[in-house]
Amino acid sequence: MTLLIGALxxxxxxxxxxxxxxxxxRIFDIADITVDGSLTFGAxxxxxxLVNYGVHPFYATLAGFVAGLIAGTVTGILxxxxxxxxxxxxxxxxxGLYSVNLHVMxxxxxxxxxVATLSSYCEQLGxxxxxxxxxxxxxxTVSSADTTMLMLMFALVSGIALVLWAFxxxxxxxxxxxxxxxxxxxxxxxxxxxxxxxxxxALANGLVxxxxxxxxxxxxxxxxxxxxxxxxxxxxxxxIGEALTGAAGVGLAIVGAIIGSVLFRELVAIAxxxxxxxxxxxxxxAVFVFAALVLPDLARKLTVRANRKRTKNARPRPC
Amino acid sequence: MLKLTDVEKTFHANTAxxxxxxxxxxxxxxxxxxxIVLGGNGSGKSTLLNALAGSFEIDSGRIELDGQxxxxxxxxxxxxxxxxxxxxxxxxxxxxxxILDNFSLAAKRGKLRGLxxxxxxxxxxxxxxxxxxxxxxxxxxxxxxxxxxxxxxxQALTLLMATWLxxxxxxxxxxxxxxxxxxxxxxxxxxxxxxxxxKLTTLMVTHSMQQAVQYGDRIVMMHGGRxxxxxxxxxxxxxxxxxxxxxxxxxxxDEWLD
Numbered sequence: 001m002t003l004l005i006g007a008l009x010x011x012x013x014x015x016x017x018x019x020x021x022x023x024x025x026r027i028f029d030i031a032d033i034t035v036d037g038s039l040t041f042g043a044x045x046x047x048x049x050l051v052n053y054g055v056h057p058f059y060a061t062l063a064g065f066v067a068g069l070i071a072g073t074v075t076g077i078l079x080x081x082x083x084x085x086x087x088x089x090x091x092x093x094x095x096g097l098y099s100v101n102l103h104v105m106x107x108x109x110x111x112x113x114x115v116a117t118l119s120s121y122c123e124q125l126g127x128x129x130x131x132x133x134x135x136x137x138x139x140x141t142v143s144s145a146d147t148t149m150l151m152l153m154f155a156l157v158s159g160i161a162l163v164l165w166a167f168x169x170x171x172x173x174x175x176x177x178x179x180x181x182x183x184x185x186x187x188x189x190x191x192x193x194x195x196x197x198x199x200x201x202a203l204a205n206g207l208v209x210x211x212x213x214x215x216x217x218x219x220x221x222x223x224x225x226x227x228x229x230x231x232x233x234x235x236x237x238x239x240i241g242e243a244l245t246g247a248a249g250v251g252l253a254i255v256g257a258i259i260g261s262v263l264f265r266e267l268v269a270i271a272x273x274x275x276x277x278x279x280x281x282x283x284x285x286a287v288f289v290f291a292a293l294v295l296p297d298l299a300r301k302l303t304v305r306a307n308r309k310r311t312k313n314a315r316p317r318p319c
Numbered sequence: 320m321l322k323l324t325d326v327e328k329t330f331h332a333n334t335a336x337x338x339x340x341x342x343x344x345x346x347x348x349x350x351x352x353x354x355i356v357l358g359g360n361g362s363g364k365s366t367l368l369n370a371l372a373g374s375f376e377i378d379s380g381r382i383e384l385d386g387q388x389x390x391x392x393x394x395x396x397x398x399x400x401x402x403x404x405x406x407x408x409x410x411x412x413x414x415x416x417x418i419l420d421n422f423s424l425a426a427k428r429g430k431l432r433g434l435x436x437x438x439x440x441x442x443x444x445x446x447x448x449x450x451x452x453x454x455x456x457x458x459x460x461x462x463x464x465x466x467x468x469x470x471x472x473x474q475a476l477t478l479l480m481a482t483w484l485x486x487x488x489x490x491x492x493x494x495x496x497x498x499x500x501x502x503x504x505x506x507x508x509x510x511x512x513x514x515x516x517x518k519l520t521t522l523m524v525t526h527s528m529q530q531a532v533q534y535g536d537r538i539v540m541m542h543g544g545r546x547x548x549x550x551x552x553x554x555x556x557x558x559x560x561x562x563x564x565x566x567x568x569x570x571x572x573d574e575w576l577d
Contacts, residue, residue, distance in 0.1 A: 174416075174423055188402075189427070
């Protein structure tokens with residue numbers, strides 16, 4: 001049970017990553033690999049502020065979010081002002097961020113020992129809410145700190161999802177959605193396409209960095225490697241979500257990305273508990289995303305071919 | 320209203336691929352004029368429209384709209400004054416978004432887009448009325464993706480979007496060239512009605528002489544990046560397709576003699 005609650009909490013935290021990837025990949029149609037760097041950037045900034053400067057967890061987390069906004073803005077400027085290929089822009093910023101992250105952290109790993117973090121805050125809060133270190137949840141004995149963390153993260157992500165949903169229904173949000181769909185049309189209707197792209201990438205990476213910041217506080221350390229391959233995890237969550245809720249509207253897609261992220265983490269947790277080698281995780285995820293991208297198209301082609309064979313021998317009708 | 324003075328544009332200058340689609344275009348178009356820009360492939364007619372819309376910067380010359388020099392205006396800034404319909408029905412609408420979403424964007428053409436709700440009951444009702452006039456059965460489909468509609472339906476909607484807020488200038492870039500004859504006629508009839516109702520200053524590019532004869536009140540004939548002939552209202556009344564064909568024929572012969 002502790003394992004599943006852990007996976008659930010992590011899934012909810014990383015649904016912010018999925019939402020970020022949804023914005024850049026689905027709304028703007030850019031596979032933005034900046035994500036791999038900005039996730040760590042958020043964790044690094046938060047970690048240093050917590051450990052070296054004793055900043056309150058709330059402000060340290062907020063700073064992590066802002067760090068992501070900046071990373072996304074840089075990628076956006078490379079793409080719009082300097083017209084560098086979107087994929088290459090992301091690669092450049094991600095690569096540069098690796099050094100930046102090492103500089104920010106001063107070493108490759110920062111353990112959050114003996115400092116106030118969101119986790120320690122939840123421990124106190126949980127103890128005062130439930131009056132004990134453990135609590136009874138539907139017949140299971142679970143740690144009250146974990147339960148509090150889960151509830152807090154759920155509330156936070158729900159709030160962010162609601163704000164995002166509302167934002168994409170405003171004039172600005174609608175114009176941003178249209179930019180990914182048909183930039184030519186947005187220009188013809190007086191929209192500043194470059195600015196919308198910049199803003200979208202900033203927002204996406206801000207959310208990703210926030211995920212990194214919360215994740216680091218949840219696992220009690222920040223590591224310079226923690227962002228590697230995260231774009232693929234985000235894509236996997238978005239794809240699972242779309243399979244469940246469809247991609248008809250922004251609201252459904254947002255809910256789908258969150259559910260997809262949680263489901264993905266639960267599947268990973270279960271697979272690991274059955275003895276899956278953790279080293280294989282990224283390869284399996286990559287193969288999964290590959291399959292999810294290719295299979296629907298392949299299935300359609302095969303059906304078309306099968307239908308063609310079936311009708312081949314029939315006598316052609318004149319009209 | 321619209322004044323072009325000696326507008327020139329060269330693409331890929333000083334290379335083997337150098338093309339000069341605009342070689343000194345001077346035009347003066349009055350308010351409320353419905354001008355047909357006629358020309359063959361490569362005559363520069365579409366380039367002229369894109370120059371007006373600000374898709375690229377012109378090399379020299381001056382474009383003035385309503386007394387304002389548009390030289391430094393970016394494409395999206397000019398869109399506040401200029402409505403556009405493209406040749407490709409996919410270009411003018413966001414296919415993954417609903418009809419209502421698309422019009423909520425059109426209702427803000429050239430205005431600052433902030434955090435107000437994009438859709439409103441007022442917009443929906445107004446749109447329902449306007450779409451019903453099209454008689455295409457679209458009034459019940461305002462929430463379905465615009466990508467599911469036919470090319471003709473999309474062009475009709477694009478035209479409504481481009482003129483939802485009255486533009487100072489309407490640019491139609493062969494907007495019926497990709498449609499079947501029946502849809503093309505429908506969209507052209509709608510075009511004529513919309514232009515007449517709002518008294519829009521319009522430039523309509525076409526390569527169809529039939530359309531040129533039938534619509535508008537002035538024909539600007541382009542060839543090789545220059546204005547070959549400029550027929551005013553009186554002259555246009557007498558013009559027939561044969562006359563226009565003869566004009567182009569002569570132009571080509573002159574080119575040969577050069």
